[in-house]
Amino acid sequence: MKIGLEVHVAIPTKSKLFCACSTSADEPNSSICPICMGFPGSKPMLNKAAIEYALSVSAALHCKTGKATSFVRKVYFYPDLPKSYQITQLQDAIGFGGYVELEKKKIGIRRIQLEEDPAKIIREDNYTLIDFNRSGVPLLEIVTEPDIASQDELREFVNELRSILYYLGFDIEREIKADLNISVADARVEVKNVNGIRNLVDAAQHEIRRQEDLHSKKQKIVAETRSYNEKTLRTESSREKESDEEYGFIYEPDLTVYQIKPKKLAKPIYAGIIARELAGGTGQLKKTVLDLIQFDSRALELFEHARGKWPLQSIINVVEVLNKYGAKDIGMAHFEKLLDVARAGTPISKQVLEQVKKGVKVEISEVSSAEVDREIKEIIRKNSHLLKEYEKNPKVFNFIVGDVAKKLKANPKEVSERLRGILEKGFKG
Amino acid sequence: MKNLGEIKDLNQRLHFFSAINDSAKDAARFSVKDNICVKGFEARAGSKILSGYVPPFDATCVERMAKKGYNFIGKTVMDEFGFGSFGVNTDVQARNPFDEKRVAGGSSSGAAVATAVLKDHIAISESTGGSISNPASFCGVVGFTPTYGTVSRYGLIDYANSLDKIGLMARSSEEIRKAFDIIRGADRYDTTCTENGITDSKKKKLVVIDQLMHGIDDGILASFEALLAKLEGMGYKVERTSLDFIDKAIPAYYIISMAEASTNLAKYTGYKYGRQLDAFTKKYNEFFTEAREVFGMEAKRRIVLGTFVRSASVKERYYTKALKVRALLANKLSELMKDAFVISPTMPIMAPKIDEAAELPPLQAYAMDSLTIPPNLTGLPHVSFPYDYLKGMPVGAQLVTTHFNDYALLDFVGKWEKSFDYKFKYNL
Numbered sequence: 001m002k003i004g005l006e007v008h009v010a011i012p013t014k015s016k017l018f019c020a021c022s023t024s025a026d027e028p029n030s031s032i033c034p035i036c037m038g039f040p041g042s043k044p045m046l047n048k049a050a051i052e053y054a055l056s057v058s059a060a061l062h063c064k065t066g067k068a069t070s071f072v073r074k075v076y077f078y079p080d081l082p083k084s085y086q087i088t089q090l091q092d093a094i095g096f097g098g099y100v101e102l103e104k105k106k107i108g109i110r111r112i113q114l115e116e117d118p119a120k121i122i123r124e125d126n127y128t129l130i131d132f133n134r135s136g137v138p139l140l141e142i143v144t145e146p147d148i149a150s151q152d153e154l155r156e157f158v159n160e161l162r163s164i165l166y167y168l169g170f171d172i173e174r175e176i177k178a179d180l181n182i183s184v185a186d187a188r189v190e191v192k193n194v195n196g197i198r199n200l201v202d203a204a205q206h207e208i209r210r211q212e213d214l215h216s217k218k219q220k221i222v223a224e225t226r227s228y229n230e231k232t233l234r235t236e237s238s239r240e241k242e243s244d245e246e247y248g249f250i251y252e253p254d255l256t257v258y259q260i261k262p263k264k265l266a267k268p269i270y271a272g273i274i275a276r277e278l279a280g281g282t283g284q285l286k287k288t289v290l291d292l293i294q295f296d297s298r299a300l301e302l303f304e305h306a307r308g309k310w311p312l313q314s315i316i317n318v319v320e321v322l323n324k325y326g327a328k329d330i331g332m333a334h335f336e337k338l339l340d341v342a343r344a345g346t347p348i349s350k351q352v353l354e355q356v357k358k359g360v361k362v363e364i365s366e367v368s369s370a371e372v373d374r375e376i377k378e379i380i381r382k383n384s385h386l387l388k389e390y391e392k393n394p395k396v397f398n399f400i401v402g403d404v405a406k407k408l409k410a411n412p413k414e415v416s417e418r419l420r421g422i423l424e425k426g427f428k429g
Numbered sequence: 430m431k432n433l434g435e436i437k438d439l440n441q442r443l444h445f446f447s448a449i450n451d452s453a454k455d456a457a458r459f460s461v462k463d464n465i466c467v468k469g470f471e472a473r474a475g476s477k478i479l480s481g482y483v484p485p486f487d488a489t490c491v492e493r494m495a496k497k498g499y500n501f502i503g504k505t506v507m508d509e510f511g512f513g514s515f516g517v518n519t520d521v522q523a524r525n526p527f528d529e530k531r532v533a534g535g536s537s538s539g540a541a542v543a544t545a546v547l548k549d550h551i552a553i554s555e556s557t558g559g560s561i562s563n564p565a566s567f568c569g570v571v572g573f574t575p576t577y578g579t580v581s582r583y584g585l586i587d588y589a590n591s592l593d594k595i596g597l598m599a600r601s602s603e604e605i606r607k608a609f610d611i612i613r614g615a616d617r618y619d620t621t622c623t624e625n626g627i628t629d630s631k632k633k634k635l636v637v638i639d640q641l642m643h644g645i646d647d648g649i650l651a652s653f654e655a656l657l658a659k660l661e662g663m664g665y666k667v668e669r670t671s672l673d674f675i676d677k678a679i680p681a682y683y684i685i686s687m688a689e690a691s692t693n694l695a696k697y698t699g700y701k702y703g704r705q706l707d708a709f710t711k712k713y714n715e716f717f718t719e720a721r722e723v724f725g726m727e728a729k730r731r732i733v734l735g736t737f738v739r740s741a742s743v744k745e746r747y748y749t750k751a752l753k754v755r756a757l758l759a760n761k762l763s764e765l766m767k768d769a770f771v772i773s774p775t776m777p778i779m780a781p782k783i784d785e786a787a788e789l790p791p792l793q794a795y796a797m798d799s800l801t802i803p804p805n806l807t808g809l810p811h812v813s814f815p816y817d818y819l820k821g822m823p824v825g826a827q828l829v830t831t832h833f834n835d836y837a838l839l840d841f842v843g844k845w846e847k848s849f850d851y852k853f854k855y856n857l
């Protein structure tokens with residue numbers, strides 16, 4: 001199975017791609033001008049900030065970038081397109097030939113290009129409204145190779161891509177729009193204009209099932225364009241052949257070829273790779289860390305701050321608690337206190353959090369080594385079977401540590417060191 | 430204006446203004462071709478589809494002229510979107526002041542007539558394939574088309590963006606030079622407009638390209654030879670040369686200009702500005718089709734041909750090839766003009782009668798641009814200046830130089846004007 005994607009995301013510039021209008025207006029048709037309305041006589045002027053964002057994404061996705069980039073006109077008639085052509089890119093796109101690294105494989109990126117968003121169409125029962133605020137908002141189109149082989153990979157890819165974009169300053173709350181290309185057998189089917197990640201994964205699932213069904217029945221899968229219906233949870237034929245698309249591309253003569261000068265770009269952050277490093281592997285622990293840092297730069301900051309100095313589990317615990325109480329803006333000194341509390345095995349309640357914030361000393365039961373030793377020995381004496389089981393099942397070690405640490409509110413790490421010492425001395429109860 | 434009444438009366442006969450600014454002052458007057466935006470004045474670019482379009486902004490060149498104290502007096506008529514060589518492809522057809530039965534040329538027909546009838550006046554006009562040289566020649570005024578990219582196109586209603594050049598007409602090279610220095614120079618609203626230094630590299634050699642001299646009216650040919658003799662007398666050296674490749678200029682020009690025009694005209698769909706339809710119950714494709722019915726025949730022809738030459742199956746054969754021809758021709762001409770100007774008559778014929786021009790088949794009409802297209806296609810600066818009067822009608826010659834050597838053209842015409850008096854029938 002081969003799945004390829006064309007993802008459209010809005011670039012978070014303050015102004016539109018070809019004019020000075022704001023990209024963040026609420027009242028419909030309030031952020032428009034002769035340029036983004038395509039008034040006769042107006043000309044586009046290129047927003048360089050959009051180019052820089054696009055270059056940052058290109059670099060983050062390991063794409064190659066040429067010395068220059070240029071634009072084309074894609075001509076088609078639709079009420080949301082003021083000039084009846086969209087200014088987009090083709091041959092000299094911003095980036096090409098890159099990849100996104102997933103846990104087990106790389107997904108190729110064929111092309112990254114800049115283009116302008118059309119206006120927004122609002123359909124009512126008996127009429128349609130057009131909001132031109134969106135007309136000219138800069139979009140980045142990211143086209144993958146058909147390297148995605150399952151829904152899980154699709155989900156992983158989309159989230160990793162969104163995470164990279166998030167860390168480059170993109171607003172990932174805005175819905176992403178995507179076109180899916182799916183071929184279970186030979187025929188390539190395009191599912192156009194899918195909004196949002198859930199729909200994307202669902203649409204893929206339903207389209208895969210539909211094609212597999214046809215394939216197993218030895219029926220012909222038609223190469224065509226389909227759309228996803230969220231209500232029926234099915235893809236439907238759009239009754240248009242791909243070859244019928246004729247956009248009559250020409251160079252955009254109002255924009256000269258833009259020379260790309262080497263510049264320092266925003267440093268990309270790959271949350272998946274960081275989570276794997278922190279967790280030392282790819283299991284459940286990595287997933288827990290990834291969930292915390294994938295779309296949360298403050299959480300990542302906290303992890304980076306504590307990394308190597310406190311046990312990973314303590315960091316996870318504290319960040320989870322801070323998430324729960326919406327308190328991640330806590331100062332680093334207080335954060336460190338909380339880490340100490342967590343390392344000592346003390347659960348962090350809201351009260352503890354408040355105390356730390358107010359600078360009140362939190363009672364961490366400082367347990368002496370002698371007390372720990374006494375407790376360990378007592379448990380072993382009371383449960384004489386433990387030692388025998390330990391020879392067969394090393395997990396018993398952790399059970400003892402946990403039990404003691406809980407009882408004494410002691411630091412599990414310290415308990416485990418004391419226990420190892422006691423066992424090494426040949427304590428038999 | 431003191432003589433506003435007289436101007437309006439004459440305009441009733443010659444149809445050069447589509448709108449007159451009643452409150453304009455008398456001194457330092459300038460008019461603006463109707464495809465260039467002046468805030469608050471309807472800009473139709475000669476098309477019915479733009480009826481009622483009142484731009485909410487000034488073109489950069491208009492703003493710069495006004496800032497220097499020039500007074501805007503009116504919008505001048507033109508062929509629809511600049512599609513024409515005689516000013517007849519529109520609903521209001523300008524008439525030649527030297528013979529009112531004859532055309533004024535095109536597409537900047539009104540600009541040339543206004544310049545021929547008004548004194549102390551500059552016409553801001555525009556050329557894509559010869560729309561300044563051609564009417565300037567027919568109406569006996571100086572028409573200057575600068576190097577592509579020296580004057581901002583912001584506010585120009587596009588015909589073919591990579592070919593459109595805003596330029597000037599006046600009764601002397603001196604007036605043109607003054608206005609040129611005001612309107613030229615980089616503009617953040619037009620990415621293709623640059624701040625290149627304009628040079629004045631004078632040439633003593635004049636090159637006549639053999640291929641351009643084919644198909645020229647006998648009378649014009651004879652008077653042009655007389656002009657060359659006169660210029661030799663003024664110290665210029667005349668040289669004849671052959672440039673076969675120049676025959677490719679007309680097809681390349683029409684392919685590129687129509688391809689771009691067909692995309693520029695796509696925006697006229699009848700619901701945002703200009704002609705507005707109420708038929709909102711129709712499906713959008715039918716709605717657009719109805720709105721676009723009012724395009725003139727020539728506009729429709731160029732939309733159809735332009736859409737064809739850029740369609741995927743033939744694009745390489747036409748559009749892409751034409752781009753290559755343009756680049757190659759620019760090199761060949763620049764090479765030829767290292768130490769020379771290229772000179773030719775501006776038009777191969779005398780101004781035809783209006784009804785004759787209107788009936789000319791398209792291919793013959795396109796062939797009338799054979800002399801103006803080479804410099805226009807390649808973005809080279811050129812100037813047309815009157816040098817003779819045949820049977821009472823003015824005749825113009827066209828001088829071309831290398832990119833950004835614009836001043837040298839005006840310098841040449843300035844010297845010519847010392848030995849030749851231009852004639853005008855009206856001095857309003």
